[in-house]
Amino acid sequence: MNSEGIKRVARDLGFDACGIARVSSIDSEAAQRYATWLHDGKNGCMQWAANHQDIRNNPELLLEGARSVIVVAMNYYPQVFQPQEAPQLAYYAYGRDYHEVIKQRLWKLGEAIEQETGCKSRACVDSAPLRERYWAQQAGVGFIGLNNQLIIPGRGSFFFLGVLITTLELEPDEPCLDHCLECHACEQACPSGALRCGQTVDARRCLSCLTIEHRGELPEWVAGVIGNRVYGCDECQKCCPHNRHATGNVTPELQPRRELLELTLDGILQMTQEQFSRIFAHSAVKRVKLAGLQRNARQVLQSTSCQTSTAQNRETK
Ligand code: SF4
Ligand code: SF4
Numbered sequence: 001m002n003s004e005g006i007k008r009v010a011r012d013l014g015f016d017a018c019g020i021a022r023v024s025s026i027d028s029e030a031a032q033r034y035a036t037w038l039h040d041g042k043n044g045c046m047q048w049a050a051n052h053q054d055i056r057n058n059p060e061l062l063l064e065g066a067r068s069v070i071v072v073a074m075n076y077y078p079q080v081f082q083p084q085e086a087p088q089l090a091y092y093a094y095g096r097d098y099h100e101v102i103k104q105r106l107w108k109l110g111e112a113i114e115q116e117t118g119c120k121s122r123a124c125v126d127s128a129p130l131r132e133r134y135w136a137q138q139a140g141v142g143f144i145g146l147n148n149q150l151i152i153p154g155r156g157s158f159f160f161l162g163v164l165i166t167t168l169e170l171e172p173d174e175p176c177l178d179h180c181l182e183c184h185a186c187e188q189a190c191p192s193g194a195l196r197c198g199q200t201v202d203a204r205r206c207l208s209c210l211t212i213e214h215r216g217e218l219p220e221w222v223a224g225v226i227g228n229r230v231y232g233c234d235e236c237q238k239c240c241p242h243n244r245h246a247t248g249n250v251t252p253e254l255q256p257r258r259e260l261l262e263l264t265l266d267g268i269l270q271m272t273q274e275q276f277s278r279i280f281a282h283s284a285v286k287r288v289k290l291a292g293l294q295r296n297a298r299q300v301l302q303s304t305s306c307q308t309s310t311a312q313n314r315e316t317k
Contacts, residue, residue: 001116003171013105017073019139022172025058044203052129063122068170071139077158079248090232093284095254102162119168132161140173147186147236156243186236191225207233223302230296268297
C-alpha cells in the first residue's frame with residue numbers, strides 16, 4: 001500500500017484530510033518553544049503536558065520501527081447550534097466523543113495497512129504524548145495559527161486530528177508552508193487574555209482548560225469572563241477569518257442529540273447523576289463529570305447575577 005492508497009482509504013473512512021510525514025525527532029525550535037511554555041508554567045493545570053518529553057520529541061519511541069506518521073483530520077463544525085442564550089458547550093463536544101469516533105476509524109486504517117503489508121501501526125487521538133499539530137503541519141495538512149489551532153488552508157480549524165504511526169515506509173508530503181493572517185482577532189476575542197503571548201496559550205487563563213481540565217473550584221476572576229460557557233470555549237476559532245467558510249459536518253456520530261441542544265442552566269444545576277450519565281454517555285463532556293459541569297454552571301450563574309446587578313446599579317444612577 002502506498003501513500004495514495006492510504007489517502008484513498010482515509011477518505012473512504014470519512015476523513016476530510018490526510019497527510020504523511022516521515023518519522024523523525026521534532027525540530028529543535030518546536031521542542032524549545034514547548035520547553036519554554038512548560039518552564040513558564042503556561043501548561044497550568046495540565047500537568048500531564050510535562051510528562052514524557054523524550055517521547056513527545058520523538059514519535060519513534062511510541063512504536064518500535066516506526067517509519068511514517070499519517071495525520072488525518074475530520075470536520076466537526078456543526079450544522080445546528082445551541083440557542084445563543086443556552087449554556088454553551090464547545091462545538092467539538094456536540095457529538096460523540098471524538099476519541100471514539102476518530103480512533104475506531106484509525107484502527108480500520110491500521111488494519112488495512114497490516115492486511116496488505118504486514119506493517120504495524122499505533123493510533124493516537126489525544127491519547128499519547130505526541131505533538132499532533134506539529135505533525136499535521138509536517139504532513140502538509142495545515143499550519144498552526146496564532147490561536148494555536150491547526151488551520152487547514154481554505155477550510156479552517158474546526159477539525160479533529162488523529163495520528164497513525166506506522167512501521168510502513170511511505171512517500172511523505174511536503175510540509176505546509178502557509179501561515180495565518182496574523183490579524184490578531186483571536187487575541188482580541190479571547191475573553192480572558194490567554195492568547196497575549198501569540199501562538200502559545202496560557203492555560204492558566206484559558207477558559208477551555210479551566211472549564212474542562214481544572215479540578216476543584218475555579219479562580220474567582222473566572223466569573224467575570226466566563227459568560228455562558230459551561231464546557232470549553234471557541235472564541236479564538238469563531239472569530240478567525242480562516243473559519244469564514246466553515247461548513248457543517250456530515251458525520252452521523254458527530255450530530256448533536258436533542259437533549260444536548262435543549263440544555264438549560266437550571267437543567268444542568270438540577271441534573272442528577274443518572275441524567276448526566278444518560279445524556280453524556282458517549283460525549284467528551286463526561287470528562288468533567290457532573291460535579292465539574294455544575295461547578296461551571298454555578299460560575300455562569302454568578303457571572304449573570306454580577307452583570308444583572310451592574311446593569312441595575314447603572315440604571316439607578
Ligand atoms: S484570528 Fe487572525 S491571528 Fe488569529 S489565528 Fe486566525 S488569522 Fe491568525
Ligand atoms: S479557547 Fe477561549 S479562553 Fe482559550 S485561548 Fe481561545 S478564546 Fe481564549
